[in-house]
Amino acid sequence: MTELNTLWLTETIRLREAHAGPLEDQEANRLARSAGGDLPTRIQRRALWLAERDGLSDALKHWLQGARLALLVLAVLSVISGAGLAFAALGDGQMPVNVFWALGSLLGLNLILLLSWALGLVFAGEHGASLGRLWLWLSEKLARDAKAAQLAPALILMLQRHKLNRWAIGVLVNSLWLLAMLSALVILLTLLATRRYGFVWETTILGADTFISVTQALGALPSLLGFSVPTVEMIRASGDAALNIESARQAWAAWLVGVLLVYGVVPRLLLAGFCLWRWKTGQASLHLDLNLPGYAQLRERLMPTSERLGISDAAPEQLHRVESGVSDQQSDGALLVAIELDDQRPWPPPLPKNVSNAGILDSRESRHKLLEQLSRFPPARLAIACDPRRSPDRGSLALIAELARSASATRIWLLQAPPGEALDAERLGDWHVALQQLELPFADCAPLNWLETGHD
Incomplete structure (x- = not known):
């Protein structure tokens, strides 16, 4: 360009x-x-x-x-x-x-x-x-x-x-x-x-x-x-x-x-x-005029004197297709991360030696920290565990898309309900529709073998 x-x-x-x-x-x-x-x-x-x-x-x-x-x-x-x-x-x-x-x-x-x-x-x-x-x-x-x-x-x-x-x-x-x-x-x-x-x-x-x-x-x-x-x-x-x-x-x-x-x-x-x-x-001689309205407000966000998260804007009206910007040459390793899991579910599951655990993203600070880390060290394979008992709100889907763009390949793990509970079929269908719009593969079983070896 x-x-x-x-x-x-x-x-x-x-x-x-x-x-x-x-x-x-x-x-x-x-x-x-x-x-x-x-x-x-x-x-x-x-x-x-x-x-x-x-x-x-x-x-x-x-x-x-x-x-x-x-x-x-x-x-x-x-x-x-x-x-x-x-x-x-x-x-x-x-x-x-x-x-x-x-x-x-x-x-x-x-x-x-x-x-x-x-x-x-x-x-x-x-x-x-x-x-x-x-x-x-x-x-x-x-x-x-x-x-x-x-x-x-x-x-x-x-x-x-x-x-x-x-x-x-x-x-x-x-x-x-x-x-x-x-x-x-x-x-x-x-x-x-x-x-x-x-x-x-x-x-x-x-x-x-x-x-x-x-x-x-x-x-x-x-x-x-x-x-x-x-x-x-x-x-x-x-x-x-x-x-x-x-x-x-x-x-x-x-x-x-x-x-x-x-x-x-x-x-x-x-x-x-x-x-x-x-x-x-x-x-x-064309150049960007930093004195124009709108650019001054970006200074602290793009060149912060101290790291801060700022305020989240309203979610977009539609989901955008996920396309990874990371090549295989840039990425390395495998990573498992979970989004907003409650205390009733034991985490993490037993993982192979070459698979790292990124923990549970349950706060803005944890999300920001992981995204900054992935921008410097993108993984070759990323598995994102989600609790389908929660509704697939736009904030969670935007985070999933952002995480997926930071890896060469991504899979979504829709966790099973704890013993004695059943998943809501309509809510599970909403997850399926949303992930299909993002064009991300998903399953209800742990993709541990794929994380370890790169194939099922």
Whole structure:
């Protein structure tokens, strides 16, 4: 994952907690602390874990796919628009082409919007946001993921904070207009190569000298690149009717192509490159702003001056699939642990020599201590003993999931009822359903042979 995507997900988690309240993050904080690093690194690791757990990482992948598809749609529209400008400028060849009317069709809208974007960049830095909003809206619609709706506001705020939004929009706007101008240039060359056009200029209030001056001024830069400019005699003669000589038609066609290239394509190409350069340099300087609301509260939890447990947040509405983050190379040994057993049950049972006993987790302190130990020394096999006479509350299931993620392989041991008692069938069924949702194997017999040898 890129640094930009990491900061993006971190900002998304911050905004989510700012609007909906703190997330259940005890395991995320513990893993971030155990990984070490400075505070920004721990905040990002915490955010990445929460994003992976809550599906935001997948939503980001869907959003990026939608963004690429939206960009493709806008690019196709730009190509079609550029082609339309060229067809509108030259027509079907049945009538002479008014050179300045054609020039206005090819460059007028482009130059007006270019000037407007430049003024907005200087004075506000926000001009062109309508096209950016269109792209964001299309990206969200094409992503088809409800959770992706949280990503766009986080991206906008993050870019605005570092003043990168103007350059991101600049790359988008100028690149799309560059495509339009290139499309217009290609169609213009195609039409000029396959049809015979005559060129005229017409006016009621301006004189011929004005058109001569404007034509030569516009053709000065293209002439440096080798494009021909009509002579004074050709320009004067074209005011009465389209000249029926080959050299005049070629001169006007070369002048029109050169003006489009120099004043339409080249400025957009240079501006797109400049905005891309500013975007790349600004993106490299992106960092986490610890002064933002929400990050200051994480300092004590992620870099505590003294270890404390804090307060448990409300349990999540649904159980998340358990996927171990521990490989076989990282883990070693076997461990048996029990959750909230009463005094009537003798514990632990006789264990093989290579199986360790983690005791009974009946307090917040014992749970925290074991989880911290497992983060440093994850076991290869973990058996968790549970009393099915108790209801499978969300707190116990969250603890089971957290323990299971700390081991390479986990099995749940649903203990038999003490002599003279019977298990409640409905409550036992609730345990089965909950453990099936967590995708953890369970049985009512002691998995001691599996703990000792790794197989039944």
